[in-house]
Amino acid sequence: MIVCKFGGTSVASATQIQKVANIVKDNTARRIVVVSAPGKRSSEDIKVTDLLIDLADTALANADVAAKIQTVVNRYEDITAELGLGKDISEVIAQDLRDRVAGDRSNKELFVDSIKASGEDNNAKVIAAYFNTIGVPARYVSPKDLLIVNDLPERTFAVAEAYERLAVLAQSEEVIVFPGFFGYTKDGILRTFDRGGSDITGSILAAAVGAELYENFTDVDCVFSANPKVVNNPAEIKEITYREMRELSYAGFSVFHDEALMPVFKKDIPVNIKNTNNPSAPGTRVVPTRELTGRPVTGISVDSGFSTLYVSKYLMNREIGFGRKLLQILEDEGISYEHTPSGLDDISIIMRSNQLNLEKEERIVKRVQQELQVDNVYFRHGFSMVVLVGEGMRNSTGLAGRAALAISKLGVNIEMINQGSSEVSLVFGVQQNYEDIILKALYEEFFSAVPV
Numbered sequence: 001m002i003v004c005k006f007g008g009t010s011v012a013s014a015t016q017i018q019k020v021a022n023i024v025k026d027n028t029a030r031r032i033v034v035v036s037a038p039g040k041r042s043s044e045d046i047k048v049t050d051l052l053i054d055l056a057d058t059a060l061a062n063a064d065v066a067a068k069i070q071t072v073v074n075r076y077e078d079i080t081a082e083l084g085l086g087k088d089i090s091e092v093i094a095q096d097l098r099d100r101v102a103g104d105r106s107n108k109e110l111f112v113d114s115i116k117a118s119g120e121d122n123n124a125k126v127i128a129a130y131f132n133t134i135g136v137p138a139r140y141v142s143p144k145d146l147l148i149v150n151d152l153p154e155r156t157f158a159v160a161e162a163y164e165r166l167a168v169l170a171q172s173e174e175v176i177v178f179p180g181f182f183g184y185t186k187d188g189i190l191r192t193f194d195r196g197g198s199d200i201t202g203s204i205l206a207a208a209v210g211a212e213l214y215e216n217f218t219d220v221d222c223v224f225s226a227n228p229k230v231v232n233n234p235a236e237i238k239e240i241t242y243r244e245m246r247e248l249s250y251a252g253f254s255v256f257h258d259e260a261l262m263p264v265f266k267k268d269i270p271v272n273i274k275n276t277n278n279p280s281a282p283g284t285r286v287v288p289t290r291e292l293t294g295r296p297v298t299g300i301s302v303d304s305g306f307s308t309l310y311v312s313k314y315l316m317n318r319e320i321g322f323g324r325k326l327l328q329i330l331e332d333e334g335i336s337y338e339h340t341p342s343g344l345d346d347i348s349i350i351m352r353s354n355q356l357n358l359e360k361e362e363r364i365v366k367r368v369q370q371e372l373q374v375d376n377v378y379f380r381h382g383f384s385m386v387v388l389v390g391e392g393m394r395n396s397t398g399l400a401g402r403a404a405l406a407i408s409k410l411g412v413n414i415e416m417i418n419q420g421s422s423e424v425s426l427v428f429g430v431q432q433n434y435e436d437i438i439l440k441a442l443y444e445e446f447f448s449a450v451p452v
């Protein structure tokens with residue numbers, strides 16, 4: 001059995017959904033189809049999920065939502081009309097949106113989640129209905145009572161029971177069309193995953209039913225060794241390990257969500273990333289191990305939106321428990337951190353900026369000053385992490401030097417270097433505005449002259 005997930009671009013229009021149907025028909029092993037909300041039809045288009053977030057924000061501001069609801073309904077109407085599904089389905093969608101908008105607003109985050117999730121939920125219903133009209137027996141299945149997630153305040157993840165409950169889907173006679181991106185808590189409260197989270201749903205389902213393969217359909221032929229929007233014609237990656245993919249998707253390879261690897265990784269289920277617009281292309285296979293090629297570096301990614309908390313104190317290295325106390329202050333503010341490069345008397349804690357606001361920063365700085373009696377403490381913002389990833393890096397010397405030289409030739413300062421203990425990744429912290437030129441320079445250094 002194959003579980004396949006189709007991303008927003010793959011289900012953005014009737015033409016795209018027809019391609020999806022052909023792909024499903026083409027291989028009878030494709031029994032479970034996870035779908036996203038309609039994505040962008042062109043680079044100027046707006047994803048339905050973004051329209052829905054705007055709708056939710058408008059509702060929370062107590063402004064009129066009628067026009068915003070209509071914009072979303074129009075997107076579905078374009079699709080259903082062309083698929084020959086009749087008009088009543090869009091009235092059902094309009095009513096569903098009105099019901100969600102009229103829902104409980106006591107917790108803003110959950111209210112927004114409920115509206116956001118309608119994008120995939122309604123699209124799954126449309127796609128299941130369409131499959132039936134073309135002779136593919138199909139059934140929409142709701143995540144309710146199956147894909148069980150944890151409660152607030154932690155980020156959303158599937159609890160162990162979800163896998164047990166979802167296993168029944170393996171028995172279905174019909175093709176199952178399952179909406180991506182959200183689940184329900186045990187008490188029936190809807191929660192969404194992070195943006196791009198339909199990849200996570202597909203992976204959970206693949207693990208739950210013990211699929212032979214998880215196919216992730218998108219709008220590019222494969223994963224490239226660098227973002228194709230920045231680097232011209234980057235090298236294709238045919239095979240990549242889970243570990244390499246995790247590192248690269250964590251730091252900017254938006255083609256596959258980093259949290260989507262864990263469920264399939266635990267069950268050794270291979271992942272194949274493929275193109276809905278060119279399904280005969282072999283795509284990229286994500287596998288437990290692979291043969292090393294001549295290239296030490298498999299991919300280079302860049303992600304922006306990082307901040308640093310810099311702390312210095314003379315003889316910090318001798319003070320027992322200093323790091324723990326410092327990290328406890330961040331934990332108290334609900335902040336996770338990414339890297340902690342340190343010297344004898346100073347330490348920088350690198351974190352995602354979206355976890356911070358002015359009040360939090362002031363509270364943290366004040367507590368660090370008072371409780372740890374430091375010499376200096378401040379926040380800096382606007383950093384990007386450039387990450388070189390490759391299983392072959394472990395056996396290669398001089399890589400960090402080559403990368404640092406390529407960056408320094410651009411006249412750009414390296415703020416931080418961190419070599420992961422596993423030695424499959426090397427991270428450089430740089431000022432955000434230089435990220436594209438650095439990516440291009442590193443690509444040139446590690447890929448241009450080296451054969452595959």
Ligand SMILES: Nc1ncnc2c1ncn2[C@@H]1O[C@H](COP(=O)(O)OP(=O)(O)O)[C@@H](O)[C@H]1O
Pocket residue numbers: 006007008009010036039196217218219220222223224225226227228229252253254255256
């Ligand atoms: N290294 C990379 N390899 C392939 N695609 C990448 C890479 N980095 C960024 N992308 C972008 O990811 C996009 C696909 O991801 P996403 O937008 O989430 O698709 P989907 O709509 O299928 O979920 C591609 O169109 C491409 O521009």
Ligand SMILES: N[C@@H](CC(=O)OP(=O)(O)O)C(=O)O
Pocket residue numbers: 006007008009036037039047049050119180181194195196197198199
């Ligand atoms: N629609 C959601 C979830 C998702 O996974 O979408 P996509 O497959 O288009 O990345 C989002 O935009 O975040």
